[in-house]
Amino acid sequence: MSGKHILALSGGVGGAKLAAGLAAVMAPDDLTLVVNTGDDFEHLGLTICPDLDSVTYALAGLNDAVRGWGVKDETWQTMAMLRALGEEGWFNLGDRDMGMHIARSWRLRAGETLSEVTARLTRELGIAHAVVPMSDDPVRTQVLTDAGWTDFQRWFVGNQCVDAVLDVRFEGVPGARPSPCLTKTLARDDLAAVVICPSNPFLSVDPILALDGVRDALAALRVPVIAVSPLVGGAAIKGPLAKMLAERGHGVSNEAIACHYQDHWGDLLDHLLIDEADEADVSCLQARGLRVTVTKTMMREAADRERLAKEVLAIAGI
Ligand code: FO1
Numbered sequence: 493m494s495g496k497h498i499l500a501l502s503g504g505v506g507g508a509k510l511a512a513g514l515a516a517v518m519a520p521d522d523l524t525l526v527v528n529t530g531d532d533f534e535h536l537g538l539t540i541c542p543d544l545d546s547v548t549y550a551l552a553g554l555n556d557a558v559r560g561w562g563v564k565d566e567t568w569q570t571m572a573m574l575r576a577l578g579e580e581g582w583f584n585l586g587d588r589d590m591g592m593h594i595a596r597s598w599r600l601r602a603g604e605t606l607s608e609v610t611a612r613l614t615r616e617l618g619i620a621h622a623v624v625p626m627s628d629d630p631v632r633t634q635v636l637t638d639a640g641w642t643d644f645q646r647w648f649v650g651n652q653c654v655d656a657v658l659d660v661r662f663e664g665v666p667g668a669r670p671s672p673c674l675t676k677t678l679a680r681d682d683l684a685a686v687v688i689c690p691s692n693p694f695l696s697v698d699p700i701l702a703l704d705g706v707r708d709a710l711a712a713l714r715v716p717v718i719a720v721s722p723l724v725g726g727a728a729i730k731g732p733l734a735k736m737l738a739e740r741g742h743g744v745s746n747e748a749i750a751c752h753y754q755d756h757w758g759d760l761l762d763h764l765l766i767d768e769a770d771e772a773d774v775s776c777l778q779a780r781g782l783r784v785t786v787t788k789t790m791m792r793e794a795a796d797r798e799r800l801a802k803e804v805l806a807i808a809g810i
Pocket of ligand 1: 503504505531540541542543545546561562582583584585589645648649
């Protein structure tokens with residue numbers, strides 16, 4: 493049986509764009525979007541899941557495209573009041589966005605799993621596709637800087653990624669199990685491909701691959717793993733990827749991305765889509781045994797997201 497189901501792995505902003513493109517061109521039953529939860533944290537008594545938020549808002553058409561995170565047409569009265577009350581103001585929670593965090597947090601506290609809560613919240617926002625957390629067990633990304641180990645959001649938002657990252661770890665791993673839906677999807681006999689969305693490999697994709705059993709399950713699959721590079725023109729579209737590659741002593745290149753999935757994770761990548769601006773990378777990627785597609789990977793509008801999603805599906809044979 494030739495499969496037609498796609499398992500897509502996504503982080504936040506960049507990944508969410510391709511996730512939305514895939515959802516726009518695929519039937520709900522044919523797509524499972526698994527989202528990084530390593531960026532999650534507890535803040536002001538709430539459980540914040542930034543990447544789940546970004547994917548959810550993108551699929552619901554609620555995302556703020558300019559800011560890149562959070563909800564469009566946002567207001568900030570709650571934040572202003574929190575600051576007036578002397579509470580921490582470094583992490584911005586919009587008034588509309590706050591509804592998401594309150595709904596998620598109280599349901600978690602009432603005993604629902606993150607998978608159950610996410611299924612409920614996405615359904616309520618009219619999303620028909622499966623948006624699932626990578627795990628129901630807490631995984632918390634931390635970065636090592638000269639100041640010691642720091643929680644991810646404290647570094648990403650609080651420190652604006654200024655401090656150089658010497659190392660990254662995922663608290664809770666090993667021991668964190670893939671979510672039930674991720675486990676089920678990995679075992680589907682109609683799987684056509686695994687798609688790695690254009691997300692930061694070190695911060696957004698590695699936490700998913702590091703979950704108990706996930707790397708080995710992916711390696712055992714007989715379907716291609718297809719990644720869309722998060723680099724365009726030798727730079728990251730958004731976020732600290734370029735800076736992190738440079739700090740690790742790597743070039744800011746698609747070869748470094750390929751090298752990470754192939755060498756660090758043991759040949760986990762079959763096909764890489766890169767931007768036209770990086771066409772010069774083709775020969776070295778092919779020399780590494782990869783199949784390469786050169787295309788436009790910048791997704792400014794819905795049409796860009798859908799075109800790129802269709803290209804990925806064509807590579808997957810769908
Ligand atoms: N990113 C920022 O740069 N500043 C913020 O104040 C901020 C608040 C925020 C609130 C909710 C949410 O879901 C995401 C938020 N983000 C914010 C984005 C987020 O921190 C990062 O984009 C991701 O963690 C990286 O993928």
